[in-house]
Amino acid sequence: MTDKIFTKDEWLERLGGVKGDYKVFVPVKDGDFHMFAPIDSGKKPDFSYQNTRLSPKGLVYPQSERIFEYSLDKQDEDAFIVKEAPKDYAPQAVVGIRPCDAQAFQIVKINFDNKEFRDPWWVQRFESSVLIGLGCNEPCDTCFCNSVGGGPFSEKGLDALLFDLGDAFLVRVITEKGQAFVDKVGGGAEAAQDAVDKAKRLALEAEGRMTSKVPTDKLKDKVVLDLFNAPFWDEVAFACINCGTCTYLCPTCWCFDIQDEAYGKQGDRLRNWDSCMYPLFTLHGSGHNPRDKKFQRVRQRFMHKLKYYVDKYGDGVQCSGCGRCVRYCPVNIDIRKVCARMNAYEG
Amino acid sequence: MRNPYLPYPVRIDKITTETVDRNLKTFRFVFLNPEDEEKFAYTPGQFAELSIPGKGEIPIGIASSPTEKGFVAFTVNKVGLVSSYLHNMQEGEVMGIRGPLGNWYPWDEMEGQNVIIVGGGFAFTTLRSSIIYMLDPQNRPKFKDIIVVYGARNPGMLLYRDELAAWEQRDDIHMHITVDGTDDPDWKYNVGFVPAITEKKITSAEDAIAIVCGPPIMIKFTQPVLEKLGFPPEKIILSLEMRMKCGIGICGRCNIGDQYVCKDGPVFSLAKLKKMPPEY
Secondary structure: OOOEEEEHHHHHHHHHHOOOOOEEEEEEEEOOEEEEEEOOOOOOEOOOOOOOOOOHHHHOOOOEEEEEEEEOOOOOOOEOOOEEOOOOOOOEEEEEEOHHHHHHHHHHHHHHEOOOOEOHHHHHHHHOEEEEEEOOOOOOOOOOHHHOOOOOOOOOOOOEEEEEOOOEEEEEEOOHHHHHHHHHHOOOEEOOHHHHHHHHHHHHHHHHHOOOOOOOOOHHHOOHHHHHOOOOHHHHHOOOOOOOHHHHHOOOOOOEEEEEEEEOOEEEEEEEEOOOOOHHHHOOOOOOOOOOOHHHHHHHHHHHHHHHHHHHHOOOOOOOOOOHHHHHOOOOOOHHHHHHHHHHOOO | OOOOOOOEEEEEEEEEEOOOOOOEEEEEEEEOOHHHHHHOOOOOOOEEEEEEOOOEEEEEEOOOOOOOOOOEEEEEEOOOHHHHHHHOOOOOOEEEEEEEEOOOOOHHHHOOOEEEEEEEHHHHHHHHHHHHHHHOOOOHHHOOOEEEEEEEOOHHHOOOHHHHHHHHOOOOOEEEEEEOOOOOOOOOOEEOOHHHHHHHHOOOOOOEEEEEEOOHHHHHHHHHHHHHHOOOHHHEEEEOOOOOOOOOOOOOOOEEOOEEOOOOOOEEEHHHHOOOOOOO
């Protein structure tokens, strides 16, 4: 497939034109930070961003989602019978997603879609999504995607990839799903060789700017109980205030809660993101809590990402190196340092 | 594929108050759609989510046996929002159950073996399921001796008292019922904690598998007794509890290391548990 080239103005204008076929999400500036919003939200699309503060995981796996509904009215024939809540799975396009965030969907996929169970909502929304990436010309200094199997221009998990050439985007199609979207966008021109060369150079330069190297190679060979009982967890957790910011911003954190809410004679069952940072997460009805201490919860988060996941699936760590938890942690806990420590620990 | 989060609608068919403190009740459910009963094919040791619209879901061990047809039963301790609400529900009301969930006791391994059951307090539910299952005429020949040690704080706190009395009369199961203490002069069974009675009544680990289910303190003190008797950790089987939501290994809540208690458990051998972080 040949790369296409669009002036930025044309790309934006044409993106606006596909909204009959796809719901298009683009990065926009919201206050001091960026976020993904529908292209017709009234906010100006801004592709000159580094990354959104909140990862785009919510576009496939909403922070709060109505999963079932039911009547609590005893007069109703189907009172107290739980039923699927209607949902919209029309095609959606996430345009400008960073490669780390696209890779994150691949990392969590095995949790929501495996041989034993399929999470119907995650799977349907993921399958109806097309991910159009935007390579990182200027990776953040907290990023480490290339330490965890990705890269600033990695195509993993993407349907197409944009290269920002300054005044134009070079669009590289990766999958059929991506091709269908780019066809729908239409327009553009075949990319000339000098543009392709420039794109290649940008990618190489970006790789060179990646300063964080995080070793993960020895994690899989460690004995789980050695790491669990390692002496450094108290120290790692010392400053943690259990705010949960790391888990909510993380594109690969998938834990959720299920709650019922009733309004008069109508009720919903909802699922909401949850966080292992909170003591309630594991509190038994009896009052017993297997993780009632802060360091146990901090240990759980790192062990889950960097050891339990590694052991369970044999496919690397549960982290795509986006660096959000490093940037936004209010007490500067740094997963890169914790990972290096775990990787180097000799029991 | 059926949505694994969607409960089967059921009607509460019968409610039995089990204990004198009225904190434990057994709920018998009948499926509103008869074909759902077949889909809910379970094996003793499994659990299900009891699902009350407007309140939420709770994971509870299945107390009935698959050999008992026409209903499923759960014995529920009143502790939180959902269980307290359930305790106030009436026969005839509609709710949901979702499952069966989790693994089960190692029935294949137990064939041809002596089965030692050690239970304490209200954790006896899936053990009742197992006993009914083993005593079924179809199944009884598959097992050698069945020896049960079951204790509660006092006689009024024992579950399934009529059945216990009936099992006492049989010669194909050996019952050792005990209470921590009692002021009942007519009490004709044992007095003493479960680990002590286990030590006194169980004499051999030969060709035997032990299933242990009870409060953490009971498990803690029963384990060394069994080990002293010669039970290797592979033959000591435990069933764990954990806070759960999805019940199918997706919501990430009930992990111990890389194992989910809801999907990879709740039944674990002691040998397996010894390799897992002690976070339960």
